[in-house]
Amino acid sequence: MAASKTKAVGGLPISEPLLTMALTHKSYTAENPGAVDNERLEFLGDAVIELAYTDYLYHTYPQRSEGELSAARAAAVSEPSLARLARTLGLGARIRLGRGEEMSGGRHRDSLLADAFEAVVGALYLEHGWDVARKFVISHLGSLKLPVTTDHKGRLQELLQASSKQTPSYHVLEESGPDHAKTFVVEVVHKGRRLGRGIGRSKKEAEQKAAAEALDRLLARSSD
Incomplete structure (x- = not known):
């Protein structure tokens, strides 16, 4: 039996049947019953x-x-981020779509492109194993050079507002030192509960550290 032909994505070969599956949208299979979509x-x-x-x-x-x-x-693996990578790899032009999806501009839709990128990574994993798939992911996501956010206050507020309309409040517990070298101790409170405490050379720095401690505690608790 002849070996399956291969095609490349990002310089890596993938067998043609597997790549075809990775780039087949469910709208195509609805019109072509013998085809297999990329959802798995x-x-x-x-x-x-x-x-x-x-x-x-x-x-x-x-x-x-x-x-x-x-x-x-969350920022790196978000839909817009993965869609950008799909465009960089030229996946949009290679996706098999149903007529309706094609006419509605699906080939350029972020959600569809992000799904295709994920499917291609899945295909690479099956074809080449974990090490190759991991290096492929990092070579693309790592190159984005996304900053690791230091806005702990914003992140904490976003997390708390997902489950409660009440925002956290910050209170200065202690202020010491001369004017040119003050130290602030701040606590963050939500619904009467102390979530974290921070120490800094400014109120803003202490608040950010208090929020960071609160985030660590809340996220550790949610993962238990």
């Missing part, structure tokens, strides 16, 4: 991307908090 590969690729990038962040930013790393990962 997308499911697999999503997990590979998240683990690969989580591992990258963990080892690249050893001094960053769990809250900061979570925010950086």
